[in-house]
Amino acid sequence: RDAKKDAYWAHHDLALIAYALWPTGFFRLALPDEDEMAWFEANYPGWYDHYGKTYREWRALGCEDPRSGFIPIQWLLERGHHVYIDRVSQVPFCPTLSKGASSLRVHEYNGKKHSFSDDW
Numbered sequence: 001r002d003a004k005k006d007a008y009w010a011h012h013d014l015a016l017i018a019y020a021l022w023p024t025g026f027f028r029l030a031l032p033d034e035d036e037m038a039w040f041e042a043n044y045p046g047w048y049d050h051y052g053k054t055y056r057e058w059r060a061l062g063c064e065d066p067r068s069g070f071i072p073i074q075w076l077l078e079r080g081h082h083v084y085i086d087r088v089s090q091v092p093f094c095p096t097l098s099k100g101a102s103s104l105r106v107h108e109y110n111g112k113k114h115s116f117s118d119d120w
Contacts, residue, residue: 009098012044012051017083019055019063019090020072031055031064084115 032040032055043047058075062068076083081096081103105116 005106008044012040012047013093013098014091016054016097017094019058020076020083021092023066023071024073031059087114087116 007020019029019031032052037052037055041052052102058072061075062070063072073083076094076097081094083092083094085092107114107116
């Protein structure tokens, strides 16, 4: 039912989480530059207000320099934006930042909690 909204925004949601996690993994991502942000806004109206402002703040806080000590996932957590792993797709998602259609569902099964980005 929400496939159209997800097709439009979900990959941007995932990219934001990937940028947030890069210091904790074995890969490195560069934040979008001014030209890339302008392209995103031109092709996805509303992109800048939802994603671009966050990327711009992260850049100002030193996100791209490992010596700065800035960890974007910590920035998210301090602002109440928790990242979950969808039990079905194994893809991380953040329901409080999602512009796509995902919403958090937590189900307990055999004493363990499992997160889902949609009804199961």
